[in-house]
Amino acid sequence: MEESRRKHRILMVSDFFYPNFGGVESHIYYLSQCLLKRGHKVVIMSHAYGNRTGVRYITNNLKVYYIPWRPFLMQNTLPTFYLTLPIIRTILIREKISIVHGHQAFSTLCHESLMHARTMGCKVVFTDHSLYGFADPGSIHMNKILQFTLADIDHAICVSHTSKENTVLRSGIKPETVFVVPNAVDTAMFTPAPTQLARDEVVIVVISRLVYRKGADLLVEVIPEVCRLFPHVRFIIGGDGPKRVRLEEMREKFSLQDRVEMLGAVPHSQVRSVLISGHIFLNSSLTEAFCIAILEAASCGLLTVSTRVGGVPEVLPEDMIVLAEPAPQDMVRAIEQAIDMLPNIDPQIMHSRMKSYYSWHDVAKRTEIVYDCVMDSSNKSILERLPRYLICGAWAGKIFCLVMIVNFILWRLLEFFQPAESIEEVPDMASMCNHEDDN
Amino acid sequence: MKNGRDSHDTYKYVRTDTSTLDKVIDVHDVYVKRSKLRVLFSYIGRLILLANMSLLLIEKDKLSIVSFWRLFLGVVSAKLLQYKPIKKVMVDGSVTFPPINYIRSGVAAIHIERPPLFQSLTDCGRIDRKFIQMGKILKPVLNECVTPVTCYWSLVLVLRDDDQLALVFQKLQPPIKILVPVWKALCKSTNLEDHSHSLK
Numbered sequence: 248m249e250e251s252r253r254k255h256r257i258l259m260v261s262d263f264f265y266p267n268f269g270g271v272e273s274h275i276y277y278l279s280q281c282l283l284k285r286g287h288k289v290v291i292m293s294h295a296y297g298n299r300t301g302v303r304y305i306t307n308n309l310k311v312y313y314i315p316w317r318p319f320l321m322q323n324t325l326p327t328f329y330l331t332l333p334i335i336r337t338i339l340i341r342e343k344i345s346i347v348h349g350h351q352a353f354s355t356l357c358h359e360s361l362m363h364a365r366t367m368g369c370k371v372v373f374t375d376h377s378l379y380g381f382a383d384p385g386s387i388h389m390n391k392i393l394q395f396t397l398a399d400i401d402h403a404i405c406v407s408h409t410s411k412e413n414t415v416l417r418s419g420i421k422p423e424t425v426f427v428v429p430n431a432v433d434t435a436m437f438t439p440a441p442t443q444l445a446r447d448e449v450v451i452v453v454i455s456r457l458v459y460r461k462g463a464d465l466l467v468e469v470i471p472e473v474c475r476l477f478p479h480v481r482f483i484i485g486g487d488g489p490k491r492v493r494l495e496e497m498r499e500k501f502s503l504q505d506r507v508e509m510l511g512a513v514p515h516s517q518v519r520s521v522l523i524s525g526h527i528f529l530n531s532s533l534t535e536a537f538c539i540a541i542l543e544a545a546s547c548g549l550l551t552v553s554t555r556v557g558g559v560p561e562v563l564p565e566d567m568i569v570l571a572e573p574a575p576q577d578m579v580r581a582i583e584q585a586i587d588m589l590p591n592i593d594p595q596i597m598h599s600r601m602k603s604y605y606s607w608h609d610v611a612k613r614t615e616i617v618y619d620c621v622m623d624s625s626n627k628s629i630l631e632r633l634p635r636y637l638i639c640g641a642w643a644g645k646i647f648c649l650v651m652i653v654n655f656i657l658w659r660l661l662e663f664f665q666p667a668e669s670i671e672e673v674p675d676m677a678s679m680c681n682h683e684d685d686n
Numbered sequence: 687m688k689n690g691r692d693s694h695d696t697y698k699y700v701r702t703d704t705s706t707l708d709k710v711i712d713v714h715d716v717y718v719k720r721s722k723l724r725v726l727f728s729y730i731g732r733l734i735l736l737a738n739m740s741l742l743l744i745e746k747d748k749l750s751i752v753s754f755w756r757l758f759l760g761v762v763s764a765k766l767l768q769y770k771p772i773k774k775v776m777v778d779g780s781v782t783f784p785p786i787n788y789i790r791s792g793v794a795a796i797h798i799e800r801p802p803l804f805q806s807l808t809d810c811g812r813i814d815r816k817f818i819q820m821g822k823i824l825k826p827v828l829n830e831c832v833t834p835v836t837c838y839w840s841l842v843l844v845l846r847d848d849d850q851l852a853l854v855f856q857k858l859q860p861p862i863k864i865l866v867p868v869w870k871a872l873c874k875s876t877n878l879e880d881h882s883h884s885l886k
Contacts, residue, residue: 314832314834334835334837671839671862673830
């Protein structure tokens with residue numbers, strides 16, 4: 248049964264990849280590695296990062312195209328609609344790609360790649376990693392673009408059921424085309440400390456970007472109150488951002504220099520060493536589709552206190568997480584409850600449970616099922632696909648149709664001036680290495 | 687003696703590979719086919735420039751800023767459409783060995799060689815030559831290049847004590863099936879050089 252599963256050739260596309268570190272970047276990397284191990288061919292495409300441009304091979308011969316399009320805003324490439332068509336077409340043909348898998352609604356490269364891939368008749372999958380609102384101008388604009396991209400998509404993946412509801416409401420796609428495949432954690436990398444920490448002093452760890460979205464303003468209210476109520480508690484805060492100044496001011500105002508330690512930006516490779524120096528992990532995010540940070544903390548044996556937002560309640564069982572409303576008083580109550588629960592927490596048992604709950608191999612297996620469903624869906628011509636765009640809105644629908652028609656015409660022109668047969672297919676890395684050994 | 691030929695829409699590849707006791711001749715010729723469309727466009731560009739200049743001469747009493755702009759645009763279009771094709775690129779990795787009696791007498795082999803020659807011949811007859819010492823070549827590498835609009839393969843040489851890669855084909859982008867035999871031959875030549883160093 249294992250040997251008979253289909254092998255796919257997948258192109259992962261996103262503006263967010265190594266050398267950046269984050270949830271989306273980790274997801275793409277670990278998923279790609281596990282899919283490679285399962286025998287699929289995976290290629291990643293992202294934009295150039297500084298001098299990192301061209302083709303690079305990372306662990307296990309995972310090929311990455313860093314196309315020389317510079318980011319213009321928040322790591323996103325400039326939206327050009329059609330200018331990325333030649334390079335994307337070339338990559339799809341030379342790598343013989345059958346499925347294009349785009350990541351993150353905020354990535355312009357992802358949206359353009361999915362549009363061009365659909366025009367060329369490739370199967371496409373989209374994974375949404377974040378929750379977005381409905382009311383503010385940025386979200387309205389983002390949702391319209393998402394509606395355009397997902398109008399003609401085969402299947403989508405969301406990282407939690409809450410994220411699925413959010414994506415379905417924002418884009419208007421059918422819920423039955425959306426799969427829920429949660430993120431995972433590398434439990435081999437995030438292990439508890441060899442010896443359990445003493446409990447005479449309780450250390451609460453916070454590691455996040457210090458921005459509004461991650462609830463840094465809540466921390467400013469919560470920390471002084473907790474320090475006042477519990478004299479044996481101290482905080483370690485890792486991360487940087489515009490709200491760091493507020494936390495520094497809070498520390499000065501309440502004279503908490505010896506009880507609140509600010510580490511600044513923590514490299515991803517050192518996150519574990521910071522986590523294992525604490526007993527409780529505090530997450531104060533105002534919105535989260537999933538929150539991989541909680542998984543990392545639980546894998547290191549920390550009890551988690553988190554705001555009850557987005558997909559967070561779906562991540563851990565009740566005995567491993569204490570949830571609170573995103574309000575200072577409720578968070579203080581939750582921290583008190585967590586301190587009372589500490590004597591019953593065994594980090595090694597928690598780590599073992601996390602190993603059984605979450606695994607990237609499981610994520611790859613479930614994503615493979617999505618790919619199989621996508622490959623089984625029927626091919627449709629452009630005339631059959633255009634009506635899907637018309638339902639996007641009275642004016643928007645017509646504009647979307649026009650965009651796709653122009654894209655189709657440009658693609659046919661490219662086919663005429665540079666036929667697909669003239670683009671050489673790339674030999675697989677393994678066979679090229681054997682060739683060189685023979686020499 | 688081994689010879690090879692290969693053909694592509696734009697390129698033709700001919701290899702001459704002869705081995706004797708005292709020398710190895712290994713020459714790779716890549717011929718570039720002229721593009722008739724580009725020749726036509728280059729004539730159109732020249733025609734536009736000629737027409738603009740003639741108009742300038744006719745209107746010499748009524749010259750204005752528009753006339754000079756027209757001339758400027760004519761020069762630009764002629765320059766952009768200009769076609770100076772490369773006719774042939776030759777990679778010569780031939781190697782000469784010392785006579786066999788030196789080796790029999792046990793003297794350390796002195797490897798006499800001519801460095802690889804990279805030569806391109808343009809359509810107008812101009813020849814550009816570049817010599818690279820065999821000992822300076824660390825490794826020939828097939829490199830995948832990515833531009834904002836396309837990807838292609840190139841054959842480059844990693845040189846000792848040099849940060850820059852040396853392109854074997856400076857202005858051409860031959861297909862991989864033409865690059866591979868040249869790459870293999872260069873790998874063989876550099877391996878030969880490594881072996882001769884080890885004899886010393």
